[in-house]
Amino acid sequence: MTDTTPTPDEPLPPPVPPTDEPRGSGPAGWPGEILSSATDRPPEKAPVQEVDAVPLSKRETRGPSIQVEAERRSAAGDAGAAGNPPPPSPGGQAAAAAPYTGTRAWAVLMHLAYLIPFNLPGLIVTLVIWLSTRRDDPFADHQGREALNFQLVYAGVSIVLGLSCFLSWLYFPVWVLGAVLSIVAAVEAGDGKRHRYPYIFRLIG
Numbered sequence: 001m002t003d004t005t006p007t008p009d010e011p012l013p014p015p016v017p018p019t020d021e022p023r024g025s026g027p028a029g030w031p032g033e034i035l036s037s038a039t040d041r042p043p044e045k046a047p048v049q050e051v052d053a054v055p056l057s058k059r060e061t062r063g064p065s066i067q068v069e070a071e072r073r074s075a076a077g078d079a080g081a082a083g084n085p086p087p088p089s090p091g092g093q094a095a096a097a098a099p100y101t102g103t104r105a106w107a108v109l110m111h112l113a114y115l116i117p118f119n120l121p122g123l124i125v126t127l128v129i130w131l132s133t134r135r136d137d138p139f140a141d142h143q144g145r146e147a148l149n150f151q152l153v154y155a156g157v158s159i160v161l162g163l164s165c166f167l168s169w170l171y172f173p174v175w176v177l178g179a180v181l182s183i184v185a186a187v188e189a190g191d192g193k194r195h196r197y198p199y200i201f202r203l204i205g
Contacts, residue, residue: 107143130148
């Protein structure tokens with residue numbers, strides 16, 4: 001067994017200079033190794049790069065091509081404001097109806113003027129209303145022309161029947177038929193529909 005105790009003639013190892021850097025862990029009494037600051041430091045966080053957000057449309061946020069009723073109504077309102085006809089509804093093309101304005105009431109009165117006795121007063125009332133409203137609204141213009149054509153034809157038929165000796169008994173049934181047709185036209189005009197009388201000559205185009 002060899003003796004490892006240094007003799008007085010052998011020089012002692014130089015002391016380890018003190019340092020502030022952290023040392024690694026090791027056995028008890030082992031000075032440890034000096035940690036490398038370049039490799040043992042915690043990694044730095046990478047800088048976060050900011051990007052501009054891209055706005056999404058309503059269709060993209062909802063998903064693939066789903067058109068709801070609210071979007072269809074909005075498109076119809078925009079088209080009406082721009083002067084274009086609104087797109088047809090999915091259920092089919094509905095009957096065209098005029099929006100409610102004061103001209104609807106005038107159209108109803110022009111049709112019901114046929115009920116005034118003796119034909120001529122009703123014709124005068126219808127003519128006056130038509131001349132005063134036809135430039136303001138196409139609906140009133142159309143219904144006024146229809147009412148005038150109807151009343152002119154039935155007035156001519158009534159005059160012929162009244163002057164005839166054999167057909168004078170048809171005067172009242174013909175007037176009742178005309179009254180029914182004028183009431184039907186007045187109801188449709190009140191709903192905003194463009195009524196056309198059947199089987200009449202349209203003298204006023």
